[in-house]
Amino acid sequence: MCGIAGICNLGEPAPISVETLRRMVGAIRYRGPDEAGLFVDDYCGLGHARLSIIDLSGGSQPIHNESESLWIIFNGEIFNYLELRQDLLSKGHTFYTSSDTEVILHIYEELGPKCLERLNGQFAIAIWDSSKRELFLARDRVGIRPLFYVLDGGRFVFASEIKSLFSAGGVPCRIDPIALDEVFTFWTTLPGKTMFRDVRELPPGHYMMAAKGNITIRKYWELPFHHAEDHLDWPVDKICNEVAGLLLDATRIRLRSDVPVGCYLSGGLDSSGITALVRRNFNNNLRTFGIGFAEKDFDESPYQDRMVSHLGTEHSSVLADNTLIGSRFPDVVWHCEKPLLRTAPVPLFLLSDVVRGKRFKVVLTGEGADEIFGGYNIFRETLVRRFWAKDPDSKYRPLLIRKLYPYIFKDSRSKSTLGAFFAKGIEDTDDPFFSHRIRWENTSRLKSLFSDDLRSEVGTYNGYDVLRASLPEPFGSWDPLSKAQYLEAAIFLSNYLLSSQGDRVAMAHSVEIRLPFLDYRVIEFMGRVPPKWKIRGMNEKYLLKKVFAELLPEPILKRAKHPYRAPIQKSLFDSDRPELRDSLSGETVRRIGLFDPKRVEILLSKIRRSQKASEVEEMALAGIASTHLVADQFLTGFPYRPIVPVTVKIFVDRRSVAKN
Amino acid sequence: MDNSDLETKIMKYISENFLYRTDYNNVDKGASLIGSGIFDSTGILEIITYLEEKLNIKVEDEEVIPDNFDSINAITTFTRKKLDGIAKGEAI
CATH class of the missing domain: 3.40.50.620 (HUPs)
Structure with a gap:
């Protein structure tokens, strides 16, 4: 497990600063405090922070193939590497380490991007083919390991974390209003997007090739759900x-x-x-x-x-x-x-x-x-609401919702009205978002706290349309549980x-x-x-x-399902951490300008008065504080934590003219 | 308190507590508060607590139904009846 970072010139060669690579690695040093390694030539620079887990003494990165034309940096694990290695040895490949990283490199030599189908693991990979001048980046099927990138003119910059990209210098740091709209709907950005306008994330199950001035992105794996016949x-x-x-x-x-x-x-x-x-x-x-x-x-x-x-x-x-x-x-x-x-x-x-x-x-x-075995309440809620939809006037079917959420129905007076809450949209069983719409609409209430400026920047953007367009073609033919599982896993x-x-x-x-x-x-x-x-x-x-x-x-x-959660209101209000207190102050709301000062003030005074904030209000509290913290840590106060000096164990310098 | 005062009080409460705004004149009095997403799952309980504490009415369990609470008009009508002591069950 490690951190990776790199810079690639997509067009003409331009000097790649070793110092910049060091800074990028230093920004995410905690991902790999054991060792660091760098590779640089006229077109590409790779940086690696290593957490040594397999082949402790021999697995230092970057690692190369037999001819030293391919160079790899890798964050993650390939759990079936021993089996793959046997196969590659029988095909004549030679290894100079016993690491899983080297296995990836040789299987890539054999199969190209199709090698991803053979890997069982969690990974973010970067392979530089110095003879073809091709950079290959890939991410594991479900997105366990992160990989971000930014295209800055002819310079392509990538890293395990966004802070590493910003440490490269020259990467603009601007909060993306659309990302905020998505977070305050779906609880996170949609695949590929980040909080920052120019920074993208390679989605899970995708690889990307940067070569000859072009970038291509391909999906190699999709969450596998099937029609009932299959x-x-x-x-x-x-x-x-x-x-x-x-x-x-x-x-x-x-x-x-x-x-x-x-x-x-x-x-x-x-x-x-x-x-x-x-x-x-x-x-x-x-x-x-x-x-x-x-x-x-x-x-x-x-x-x-x-x-x-x-x-x-x-x-x-x-x-x-x-x-x-x-x-x-x-x-x-x-x-x-x-x-x-x-x-x-x-x-x-x-x-x-x-x-x-x-x-x-x-x-x-x-x-x-x-996600995989069907554990979440939202899945059962979907099935109950569908069952109810078949007989909307039934007195008994909505009672199943009560069984599902005994803790929100514990007040006897809420029985009838909460039923009405969960009945919302019940007739629209063809809605692809039937399972999640109540949750998302409920969260979207928080957008009433956005400032007028933010609202106008978001404009008519509609995350539902973007999500609908991204659904796999057979989605409509899946059963309701599979659809809900897909949405939960994909987002x-x-x-x-x-x-x-x-x-x-x-x-x-x-x-x-x-x-x-x-x-x-x-x-x-x-x-x-x-x-x-x-x-x-x-x-x-x-x-x-x-x-x-x-x-x-x-x-x-x-035992009944116990959702993993942590206290919000009591943790975030009146904290002894000054930055957290500041993140909820009226001055910060006005200074950053993303939320409406008056409305936030009304919300906060309501929460302060009430002994128990509602679920949506608690989300608002955490959402506002964390948005302000992101803004301060990345825009004005970057880097929030110092970039650690890096001692490089392996430094491969293939530049025609060596500089710093 | 006349009807218009009562309606204003309720509108102001809903506006401040669920929309976080003080300019309450644009709120649609007939709109479904659940359907339009203004109330979350505990919204109706909050408004009932307000009515009981500030307007001194007592809301019975069987009266907690969407018909009485799903719009500003419905809440105003229901509260008026309670205040006038003509609602079913025990009034005031």
């Missing part, structure tokens, strides 16, 4: 056996490492299942890490403790209290590089610090199971969960996460499993519970 008609036990086998193998190859691998353990079904798989099959001496909350409503410690004693792991946990969450919020925003409508990334940031403190660099997590998983609650907050403390549920073989198999086996009546993740039945104690298997 679903498997296997008996459920056979499906379970297949899933169990795939998960075991996905976990097995994710333990490949030359450093110890730990597990995140929340006490929920997913992380408990993965931890149990590791403990029972591969590692008797397992280290686990978990989060406890001082606020009881958010805390899962009793279940976590139960799993720890059940499996006998050596466990460390971090207690996330409100003060701590607030005080680290600005740091988390710096790492996530986008506004956050939640504080949930903060405890994960605190947790990776604990992991690093225990000298661990790698952990497995249970992330991705909800929220890759652009928020895997980044703001995944890569960014783990890498902030030089920790690599590995996600067995997102092995593409698991995803592709589950895409062919009929929806009735994912959610059975109101029972979510039915298959997964069956698969884990032998491994987990009953209270874990039977």
